[in-house]
Amino acid sequence: MDGLDALKxxxxxxxxxxxxxxxxxxxxxxxxxxxxxxxxKMRELGKMTPEERQVAGPALNALKDEIASALxxxxxxxxxxxxxxxxxxxxxxxxxxxxPRRQGTIHPISQVTEELAAIFADLGFAVAEGPQxxxxxxxxxxxxxAPEHPARQEHDTFYMHRDxxxxxxxxxxxxxxxxxxxxxxxxxxxxxxxxxxxxxxxADYDQTHTPMFHQLEGLAIDKDISMANLKWVLEEFFSxxxxxxxxxxxxxxxxxxxxxxxxEVDIQCSWVDGQLKIGEGDGWMEVLGSGMVHPHVxxxxxxxxxxxxxxxxxxxxxRIAMLKYGIPDxxxxxxxxxxxxxxYGFSALNMPNLHGGISx
Ligand code: PHE
Numbered sequence: 001m002d003g004l005d006a007l008k009x010x011x012x013x014x015x016x017x018x019x020x021x022x023x024x025x026x027x028x029x030x031x032x033x034x035x036x037x038x039x040x041k042m043r044e045l046g047k048m049t050p051e052e053r054q055v056a057g058p059a060l061n062a063l064k065d066e067i068a069s070a071l072x073x074x075x076x077x078x079x080x081x082x083x084x085x086x087x088x089x090x091x092x093x094x095x096x097x098x099x100p101r102r103q104g105t106i107h108p109i110s111q112v113t114e115e116l117a118a119i120f121a122d123l124g125f126a127v128a129e130g131p132q133x134x135x136x137x138x139x140x141x142x143x144x145x146a147p148e149h150p151a152r153q154e155h156d157t158f159y160m161h162r163d164x165x166x167x168x169x170x171x172x173x174x175x176x177x178x179x180x181x182x183x184x185x186x187x188x189x190x191x192x193x194x195x196x197x198x199x200x201x202x203a204d205y206d207q208t209h210t211p212m213f214h215q216l217e218g219l220a221i222d223k224d225i226s227m228a229n230l231k232w233v234l235e236e237f238f239s240x241x242x243x244x245x246x247x248x249x250x251x252x253x254x255x256x257x258x259x260x261x262x263x264e265v266d267i268q269c270s271w272v273d274g275q276l277k278i279g280e281g282d283g284w285m286e287v288l289g290s291g292m293v294h295p296h297v298x299x300x301x302x303x304x305x306x307x308x309x310x311x312x313x314x315x316x317x318x319r320i321a322m323l324k325y326g327i328p329d330x331x332x333x334x335x336x337x338x339x340x341x342x343x344y345g346f347s348a349l350n351m352p353n354l355h356g357g358i359s360x
Contacts, residue, residue: 113317114352123236125220127195128180130180139175140152142182142300156204157175158172175201178314182297192219196217218313226292250268258296258312259311259312261292263291265286269281290313292312
């Protein structure tokens with residue numbers, strides 16, 4: 001057959017110079033596609049004499065094979081080049097530091113609550129909780145605060161709404177965590193050793209008071225628990241919390257309807273150049289109320305006061321958080337100001353525990 005060599009050369013050159021897969025495909029169709037030049041020549045074989053066909057047949061087959069394998073070799077080469085190009089342009093420096101993400105912080109109240117739970121857990125206290133909407137009975141009566149008792153006024157209580165013809169005693173937003181004493185003893189009996197942290201509410205607002213704040217109640221009831229045990233527990237607690245060995249406390253006689261005797265507790269501190277230092281100097285700062293649980297209170301919770309006795313205390317969580325971390329204004333705790341939260345907040349990875357040290 002004539003012209004085969006020229007045809008072959010034309011296609012092999014075309015393939016060698018093809019710039020992309022699309023032009024390769026065009027070449028394939030026009031050479032060995034159904035109506036391609038080589039295919040048309042193969043159709044002519046039928047019209048040849050057997051002698052002619054014996055020469056032309058193998059030649060055409062060889063030509064077809066040669067073009068086909070040139071096409072696939074070139075296709076592969078183009079693929080490699082495309083991959084090389086991607087590797088060059090999509091290059092990524094995996095040693096670069098990551099882009100920083102905005103991170104939240106743990107609120108000082110949450111942090112201090114965790115610290116308190118860790119310290120009291122170490123002293124054998126479990127954690128209890130009670131409702132923030134409380135009945136008049138648990139918030140007052142059961143705690144030996146009768147309806148006409150002046151303490152009800154002192155508490156600046158928020159009362160829940162009742163319909164005009166509804167004569168039941170109103171529910172209140174609990175004014176302290178002490179109702180959890182009653183609820184816990186009713187449910188679990190005695191002996192017991194628990195703390196109850198949580199939100200409490202009083203209608204009051206200035207630099208050191210907000211309508212919602214946090215208390216931690218402590219309760220320990222057994223056969224022979226005394227004020228001495230109370231003093232030891234509180235001094236252990238303050239030393240651990242402020243990280244100061246042998247911190248001094250002062251017990252001042254006081255009055256709470258639900259404890260007898262009652263004591264307000266101060267910790268040693270100094271004021272120098274407007275700076276407060278805990279655990280030194282000859283000043284005192286009031287931090288909590290406490291006492292021996294009143295027999296009426298034990299009885300309200302179904303506990304026999306002739307067999308059982310113990311202490312209770314209530315401490316302001318916000319207050320001691322301010323003291324420990326030097327936070328000057330209580331109101332800022334609840335303003336949700338991101339700048340404040342970033343400054344006073346804690347890293348989520350900084351979980352308080354006794355072994356890692358409680359402070360930051
Ligand atoms: N409930 C008291 C208050 O809110 C604190 C307290 C608790 C005092 C337990 C004595 C015993 O002021």
